[in-house]
Amino acid sequence: MLNWFRTGRVSAAGVLACGLLLVVQQVWFFAGWGGSEVSRLVTDAAYVPLAIVFTVLAARVARSKRQERRTRRAWRVITVAFICQLAAHCSWFAQEHLLHTTGYPSAADYFFLLFSPFMFAGLLMLPGRHRSRRQRQKLALDALIVGAGGFVVLWYLLLGPVFKTPGVTGWERAYTAALPIGDLLLVLAVSTALLRRHQADTPAPMRLLAAAITVTVVADVSYSWIQVHGGFTGGSWPDLLWLAGCFLLVLAADQQYRRPPRPGAWRGDRNAVSVLPYVAGAGAYLLLAERSSHLPLDPYGGMILGSAVLTLLVMARQLYALRENREMAVTDGLTGLANRTLITERLDQLARQPIRPGGHTAVMVVDLDGFKPINDTFGHEAGDAVLVATADALRAAVRGGDLAGRLGGDEFVVLMHGLPSRETAGAIADRLLEALRTPVIFGEHVLMVEASIGVLVRDEPDASGDTLLQQADAALYAAKRAGRGRFEYYSDLLDTRAREAELRRAVADDELVVYFQPAVELATGELRAVEALVRWNHPSRGLLGPDAFIELAEETGVVVPLGTWVLRTACREAAGWREAAGRPAATPDAADVRLSVNLSPKQVAQADLVRTVESILAETGFPPDRLTLEITESVILHPDPLTIGRLEALRDLGIELAVDDFGTGYSALSYLRNLPVTVLKIDRSFVTGIADDTEARAVCEAVVHLGEAFKMTVVAEGIETADQAAALIEMGCTIGQGFYFHRPLPPSEAGVLVRREYETRGQRHRT
Known part of the structure; x- marks a missing residue:
């Protein structure tokens, strides 16, 4: 009860x-x-x-x-x-x-x-x-x-x-x-x-x-x-x-x-309750005037009337002063637009309003591109002139009832109500972009300015005002990443925090899966290694490749637990293939298929990297001398003593180290001599044009000769045609991988391929 x-x-x-x-x-x-x-x-x-x-x-x-x-x-x-x-x-x-x-x-x-x-x-x-x-x-x-x-x-x-x-x-x-x-x-x-x-x-x-x-x-x-x-x-x-x-x-x-x-959080907007003292004072004087109406005008009538009028005028003056103070408190001093205080209040009001069909609301965050160089080159007065011109353009774009404001610096906000469609917000953003491209005349200088805009069309009834602003800001940064001078709509894919949480849940809930792409002997097609490649089996978006989430994982740090999960899962799968083929970990064979796993720069920077790898190898039973860990060029370009120490410790375990996507950055050749690297992987962008692009062919030949000079194995990625494979064989490259030989395979298919290779080698050895 x-x-x-x-x-x-x-x-x-x-x-x-x-x-x-x-x-x-x-x-x-x-x-x-x-x-x-x-x-x-x-x-x-x-x-x-x-x-x-x-x-x-x-x-x-x-x-x-x-x-x-x-x-x-x-x-x-x-x-x-x-x-x-x-x-x-x-x-x-x-x-x-x-x-x-x-x-x-x-x-x-x-x-x-x-x-x-x-x-x-x-x-x-x-x-x-x-x-x-x-x-x-x-x-x-x-x-x-x-x-x-x-x-x-x-x-x-x-x-x-x-x-x-x-x-x-x-x-x-x-x-x-x-x-x-x-x-x-x-x-x-x-x-x-x-x-x-x-x-x-x-x-x-x-x-x-x-x-x-x-x-x-x-x-x-x-x-x-x-x-x-x-x-x-x-x-x-x-x-x-x-x-x-x-x-x-x-x-x-x-x-x-x-x-x-x-x-909810405190708001700073006015409330009708604030006029209570004035209503009470006016009411008292009206009552006094009514009760004194029978008194003679001389001397009481004029004195009472004058006192009442004087008091009411003081009240009116006070109300005017309050309104003036309010306007000063919510107005940006330079541009005359709403300041952050009023923007926050209006966003909170907006968040509490129900979403009505046919009446869309948009939040736009506008950021000027190249504003800092104007300030640095021509001075703050020039920067102020640009900000004032931007404010004028925003005023011309908004309608009555909408709000244009300045958050601070060169960042502005526009709140628009009652838009007939989502596309209308985009059309207004386009007009704003065009208006903001108008040159600003400052003395003898013509200042050219552009802007990027993030557009949020509100469709979540429970989102707070802060959330609406953050989502519009996420769209703004997407516009800047896409090339600036443009606008982008907000979508869930841009919400870094939500996507980070979703990705962390994916790691914890085993939504990730490891595929394996074979690497073969170019001349014979014999299987030499398999590279572990992560995929996300998303519950609503289907199977996603690494391009859909690895960049986010790198930005947020999720790549560290994700990389650990991939290494553990790949080693466990590969150890299972070996045992199924009668090759226990205790007696590794030099003819065994190698396993390659990528390490992100953030993983390499972890102090416990070596201990983590050791524990995974001990847990899964996979032999360290059949494991290749691939690092990026950024790791070898600026190696610090701690990084070099970790890589040497991995080398001492018997693990082979490879440089992935070699040739795309600015590799320091001197470090290749000092770092414990034994494999160079030619990036697919050079392999793609190797048959008809002399520059790409020259890069590939240079990497192959560099590998020979440093006594390193060279692996070509992204081979898709027979001509590409023939060209690589001609220049001396012996190992490659790509769709021409094998696509990335799910664990079951990769296991069948590896076990078949082991059986073939076993028969060859017996004969």
Whole structure:
């Protein structure tokens, strides 16, 4: 039962029942069914279940571990206030319909009076935004202004009449005055709580509590007014307000319990609550003007009118100053566009809006290409001129209601709403790019500027404002990588963090698979080695080659665990082939097929590389002298002593080292003499043109002769035709791999090929 209660089903049923009860009472009241006595009974009876529900729900909030500690502490005090309300309603029903007692003030009146100080304390205890001492002082002044305005109204309606009403005992007079004073405390507490949050999203529970207190205060004032001027009778119109206030308390407690334990971030936008002090001041003066209308113009009329007008003008001036300060706080000083503060606020607002069909929203991040050289060459004044010109171009592109802003430096943001299609955002980005290509005249110089733009068309309803900006930024960098001076749409493939997490899950969940591409003797086609090549068996995109994810793995560091996984898996597979062919690890044969595995530069930089390789070989049983580890040219171009030490340690284990894609970089030949490298692999880009490109043929011949000079084995990659193979044989290259001989094979097919080769060699050896 307790678990059922905690899930919210009971509270939802209670809220629904209270709503239905309120509707029934309202219908009963306005229909006038059963006469005044029955109407009083129905009305007074309706209070009790409402009070029980909001008290129980408040107690649940006060005990809930989902709420932060300060919130629970505040709601404990609010629960005491609700208990006073419950006791008051129960007492009122008992004295009116069971005991038939009269008297003013009654026991119920005292409980009603106790509600105010406890509610006052609970509201002030609710957590708000941290403020400086000056901000707290301003908040206190704003709340006191609201309280002073409320005091003027209460004095006119109640306190003044109470002190001059004849035939009222001192105790009755004191209670009648105490009730509006308690209401004044509630007005102060509510205004303080709301003003304290006007720079944040005022949560629904706070708004509901404020509405409940407002309705209750109006009802209390009406009750006291009626008591002073003739006596209150149950079932009259103030009960409608009290009941509505009770239902709002039910909703407030329920919403507070349902509120996320970590609400959204604070926002800095204005809120209508910030004008409360001005409304209170204006209301008080209007009331004063109405009450003083019968006074003679000389001297009171002119003085009162002048004071009211003077105060209202000061308020108007203050509101203007607030607006001016606000604009200064959210405007970029150089360009006049929105600054980062306003951009962040609008992005947060955008993230909370529902996605509507046919009304697309786009976030564009604009970054100037080549801005830094302009600053460095012509000075910051020239850079500022370019930024101002960029701002003018953005203003001309955006419509009313859209936003153009500067994030900082040479980076800008455009937020556009209500676009008819995704393609419209691209068309606007194209126009922006063209506009930004317009030369900027600075003195005698003509400054040429281009820009790159990342475009996000929002389609994720749960993405936060920060996420939207990050996604647009990812699209921007994709545009820069694609050549600059262009725009790119955001897609999931550009989300580096999400793709990194997905790739890490792929490694952990065995979504990767190792294929093997054979390398053969060019003259005979005899199998000499197999190279391990990783593939990603993506659950939705199918089998992906390394081009789809290796660059990401290198950028994010995932290549280290991925490379370790590939080495372990390849060694385990190859060891299984050897055992199936009757070649145990303990007796390796020089005729055994070699296994080649790539090492990334980040793997080579790992301090525990040698230990990792040793443990994998020990775990899988694969012989180290049949393993070739391939490194890239970048490793041999700038080798540090630690790197050289790791490579020599691998060599000492019996492992052969190869330089992959040789010829594509700027290899330092002197390092080839000092590093423990024994194999050079000619990059496929040179092999592709070897038959008809003299330069590619010259490079291949140079690498072959270089290998002969250093007593290294040379392997050609990417052989796809017989002419390419013949040309390589002619220049002295003996080993090659490519589609002409074998495509990369899945483990099962590669295993069949290797075992067949072992059987052939075994038969040749026996004969």
